[in-house]
Amino acid sequence: MPDFKTKLREGSCLVTGPTREERSFWQEHGYLTLEGALVGDDLQRLQGAFNRAAADCKDDWLEGIARGTTPAAHFDIPNVLERDDAFIDLIDDPAWYPYLMDFADQELILVGSQVRTLPAQPISYVGWHADVPHTNPLHMKVQVYVEDVPEDGGVFAFVPGSHKPDAGPCPRPRLYEEMPGHKTFPGKAGDAILFNSYGWHTSMVNRTTSPRKSIILIYEQWTQDRVANDRFASVADRLTTPERRRLFSLDPMRAEAK
């Protein structure tokens, strides 16, 4: 299967949405790789915000592990949008936002974001799975690599085409690499993968000695009352444009909706 990679920002071109070829690839395979989605100052700003937030929260994470109330298998920074505007700006970053808007027919809402550090260990924290059934509105995620992720570094993996309604459930192999037809996504810091969450995916085993750092942004095509209008109220003062207020469900998506 030919791979498809979108080169972003070459020649400082603003990404305005998927090309016909990109849309076709998305519909057929259920993902797009966005190489170099974040670079330069934008990437450094995000890396700095990530590392500061992780340092601030680590002691609480370790205490939660000891109490048995927090997973040791992944370190998610809580309330991340409140910690740094870099995490808010990531939500509608022009590298992927136009794609998401297009695929969601211009009615896109944020469901949440996970700022995640994945320890190196011989097993993965999650098996092959789809996030939502097809009865759910279109559900999409963007996985952003904050540091380089080598092939054995807990890479994101996806089964191309498994997002289609007629694809049926995937098998559950004993070993992750035995999933038929799967594709892994090693990448550089700043690379991102946009994928359809109907599709089967996982995090492969991180057999390096370094934790994997990534951010997972979760979106859906808007439906009434899917996200409460106060879910992101804590950062409302920083969501000042009409587009952002709809994206974060602070304002109704449609004029008639309450």
Add this chain to the structure above:
Amino acid sequence: MIDAHVHVFAKVSAQFPRDVDEVTPAESEATAEQLLQQMQDTGVEKANLVQIGGTAFEQHAYLLHCLKTYPDRFRGIGLVDDPAHPEEQMDRLAGEGGVIGFRLFSIGGERDPLAPIDVRTFDTYKIWKHAAEKDYVIWLYPPAAENHCVPFLVDAFPELTVVFNHMAFCPGEGSFSYDDAGRPRIDLPIPPITRYNTMGLHQYPNVCVKLSGQYAFSKEAFPYADLVSWHGALFRAFGADRLMWATDSPWILQEPGYDKLTRVIDTQLPDLSEADRALIMGGTAQARLFDRS
């Protein structure tokens, strides 16, 4: 049926010394004969006796006595007194006959999951290494704080049979207490948060999970309906040939009673095939515990 996890102990005596605590005072006893009567009444043929009352070799006297007296009915799990020098005690207990494995309540490993992990630095490394060399079973009940260390050990010794205790719950700090009946009570989320470090172990064919201790983890009375989903998840991940039913007697004798617990799997996993039920209720324990040399 095989009950894969029970405790027996005698009154404290020169012949059978043991530690005492609030649930096992000196005059209390839960003898092998009492257990065998319960087993006979409920159709349970064999049981795996898990040491209680101390880690010293001498404190295993009653366990060893029961194993020698009823060699066709029991196997045993011992404790290790000195993790830094475990080999002699492990071999000595196993050499007495019937002791097939050793229970661990801690790993002694790195508590920061993001730090470099080297299993050779773990306090219990020598126990794991010697168990792998001698084909002893590791009977595992690790604290939540160290559960992330387990995959590294399993990966280092994949040939080792490792049996997670009590539905693979891992007690967290502050989660342990005693209920009104004086039984262990562990207050943890259901399903356990530690599942992110345990479910992936299904890929190692010698990692098993024991289905027991529901009374201590459930927030409901028998038949512990809040654990049904978790039992199902364990079954789907590990399969019947790596799950073992057990009662954790004697803590359940008064409530809900030994007889009821012989049927707990029927409510926790109601859609089992006859073959899978037979494995969980004894076949797996026979293969993994009793068929060892």
